[in-house]
Amino acid sequence: MELTITKNATCTFCGCVCDDIELHSDGERITHTKAACVLGASWFKNHTAEHLYPDxxxxxxxxxxxxxxxxxxxxxxxxxxxxxxxxxxxxxxxxxxxxxxxxxxxxxxxxxxxx
Amino acid sequence: MGGKVTCTLGEVKNRADLVIYWGGNPAECHPRHFTKYALMPKGKFVPNGRKDRTMILVDIRETPSAKAADIFLQIKPTKDFEMITVLRAIIKEQPVDPAIVAEIGLSLEQLRDLADRMKKAKFGVMFFGMGLSMTRGKHMNSAALLTLAAELNAFTKFVAMPMRGHGNVTGGDVIMRWMTGYPFGVNLARGYPRFNPGEFSTIDMLIRGDCDAALILGADPGATMPQPAIDHLARVPTITLDPKVTHTSRISRVHITTAVTGISAPGTAYRMDEIPLPLRPALKSPYPTDEEVLRRIRQKIACKPLQLPPTVPMMTDAE
Incomplete structure (x- = not known):
């Protein structure tokens, strides 16, 4: 699995819209967040690229x-x-x-x- | 900006020496607001960061945000409007009725001290949350607070800013204002926009049963709205666009799964101070984006005979 790092990602969980987040992902899910708060980290980690729901x-x-x-x-x-x-x-x-x-x-x- | 006296969070960071949070709990709801924007950062005119700022919290109960405050003013529930009005009177050196002051739950000395600090601040900012705008008085409370901020500009620089909740709710206001002239609750049935909150706002529409179809996107009213509103959504054909199968999806005729905004869907989102920021998605979604699905629905409808009188020009033709 290849690790991709997204720098200065933007979090859209709350109205602060912090745009200085670093995201580490393995292509399917975000495995690690830097600079995100507790709410932001759970927002990023709870959404994956898996096909969990019907189209x-x-x-x-x-x-x-x-x-x-x-x-x-x-x-x-x-x-x-x-x-x-x-x-x-x-x-x-x-x-x-x-x-x-x-x-x-x-x-x-x-x-x-x-x- | 809709006529309000406001600024960007960058100005707050560099200038604000008096920060007031009113009816909000940023420590739990906007955890990075203190550290990234309003309280802790060292700014050009507040070189010592937190030490150069005074933080005041106005709320009806002692939330975790009170720990971060220099002064915590606990007021009685639903007395926000009275407090703002008394402050406006004190600032203009008008007499105030002690009976009203007693109702607020604070002493006259505390209110005089607050008014004094507001006038003496070099740059003051009031962040107001749903504790102000969603309690008794609703938008009248927000209007009173915005008037207070405007009036304080006779003495010093003072601004007010709402603490917006959901990610891009500010963008919704901005986009609707740009395209229709109004920020929310817009009726386009006559071919031109009409604005009337209370008549064209969602909960009122649903409870009265005024709409005969619904398209829900980026929201889950099935989990949050009053039961009569949910009942009407279940009664009419409802279409839901969401990254997950939500409560609303379960009462919908049609659900389409879409990519997650900012995580797997690119685009733009507005921060609470109306600064647009680009999204940098980290993942590739197996689902289409909301934008793509909406465009395809529009294309399908465009193939059908036009319902509007042909003499009415479409706003969106001018894009």
């Missing part, structure tokens, strides 16, 4: 991503007032896509800020 689920049954995307598009298109919610643990690029999607389907978009 997609439809009504609780495993499905392909293509089928799931097709059905998701149908649901959002057919809805009169779709709600898009969350946006906290995704990138700004994905947030931009979500706002575009909300406009396209004429829905409501909201984040954790409203809680």
């Amino acid at each position: 997609a689920l439809i009504d609780g049954k495993p499905a392909t991503v293509d089928e799931a995307i097709e059905l998701a598009a149908d649901i959002l298109y057919d809805a009169d007032m779709p709600l898009i919610y969350g946006l906290s643990n995704i990138t700004c690029e994905a947030q931009r896509e979500s706002v575009g999607l909300a406009e396209m389907v004429g829905g409501i978009i909201d984040s954790h800020t409203s809680l």
Whole structure:
């Protein structure tokens, strides 16, 4: 197993978004963190590159991503007032896509800020 | 910045000699806030680091953060707004009602001392947490605190900053503000953005049963929201995008597993002081990113007949 070191990695666990973390990984999981706090270290170590979950689920049954995307598009298109919610643990690029999607389907978009 | 008097954490590090945490527990919730940004670092105008700063904690109970504070002010629950208002009065040398001071749970001397320290600081900063913004008074508390910070600028430099919780929740505000003009709770049903918290905010929408489909991403309302809101999510077709199969996924029609932001998905995230930072993922995920899945959903919908009147130009066309 080859050890890769990622320097100045950014932690997105809390709002501090520390960007001085060093991560050691073996390609599948992060084995060691430097400079991260207890919350950050557990965040990095608890997410692996393993295929632990099915790619997609439809009504609780495993499905392909293509089928799931097709059905998701149908649901959002057919809805009169779709709600898009969350946006906290995704990138700004994905947030931009979500706002575009909300406009396209004429829905409501909201984040954790409203809680 | 939405009109608030604020600054970056870099300015706090280099300048702040009075640091006030209000209704938050950074020692446990933002463990590196003290050491990396606000309290311990040596800065240009605070060369001795912690020794040059005074730290005050305002909270309703003695949390582990109180150990790091020079002064801990324990107030009675739900009296934040009263305390801020009394402070504003003292700062403007107005008389205050002793009955209201008694309600707060502090003595007038303690409040006068705090007001005095605020006015005498070279650079003061107030970090406020959910203990202020999510208790009785809610956004009115935040508004009062931001007004206090603005008013203190008649005497010295003073700023306020919210202690944001989840990773890129600040980015959500910034992106929505950039694209729609409003930070959250935006309704685009008429083809142009409308903002009305309480009407278009998620919990209110779900409890009233106003939406007939939901797309949940980077959140797990199935584990955190009030039961009537969860019931409505289970009633309508819900789509969840998450790196794990969550409580929300279990009540959803569609779940798509996505790569983890910052660990296996690249992109940008905003820090609580609205500084964008690049993500440097260390792993390669077997799953697609949220961005990719959303783009593909948009492409699918783009193939269908347009629902909006063709005379309304799309904001996103101008990208």
